[in-house]
């Protein structure tokens with residue numbers, strides 16, 4: 001079942017066409033990678049789906065309902081969660097408090113500046129941390145976390161919105177290879193168990209080919225190829241698009257089992 005439908009999104013900045021007639025779909029339980037060389041338009045497309053940027057034309061539908069005009073926070077409440085390349089968590093708070101804050105936002109509850117977040121939605125927040133394997137560090141200040149754990153906490157924060165779709169902007173940037181695999185395996189299992197769609201951008205081709213069900217390739221604002229990792233790896237247009245790019249497709253070896 002189609003969860004996200006993007007129809008002919010176009011966005012220009014001055015004379016630069018950053019996205020041109022971009023159409024794509026994401027189904028529930030599916031991991032879809034949006035790849036492309038630097039400047040291809042990935043962030044622009046992501047921001048138009050997340051609501052941070054309004055398209056010049058085109059439509060975004062979630063579960064067949066149009067959301068093109070919705071703000072980012074309205075989209076969050078409709079079920080679009082997002083993790084960012086640079087973590088957006090509150091480093092002065094504990095891991096648990098960060099997730100509690102996200103739950104307050106989901107339920108539309110506000111806190112006074114001095115009222116403690118501590119008693120709010122504690123059990124639900126602990127449950128989400130358990131889902132990402134972080135219940136053991138719930139009371140640690142998030143500033144003390146290793147980078148891979150910050151990314152897992154961000155996933156718990158995104159899950160606090162009970163998302164149908166998660167947008168992940170370069171989820172593994174800055175991580176060691178073993179950590180990358182672990183984060184993507186976790187994401188994959190959450191996508192399947194919670195029937196969420198996941199759309200992610202990624203420069204690391206091992207992550208893309210190892211974890212995406214489907215890959216979309218952007219070049220100069222246009223989708224030039226869509227397919228399974230194996231189809232994309234063999235596509236001559238894609239190989240050509242990546243020639244000379246520092247995040248190239250090589251080595252074109254078989255996908256790890």
Ligand SMILES: Nc1ncnc2c1ncn2[C@@H]1O[C@H](COP(=O)(O)OP(=O)(O)OP(=O)(O)O)[C@@H](O)[C@H]1O
Pocket residue numbers: 013016017018036037038039040041042043044045
């Ligand atoms: N706010 C903006 N103002 C002007 N030009 C922009 C703006 N945002 C993006 N662009 C331009 O649009 C094009 C696409 O940029 P975008 O950031 O979407 O690409 P990207 O694929 O995400 O790149 P990267 O992999 O380097 O993050 C680029 O030419 C970029 O310079």
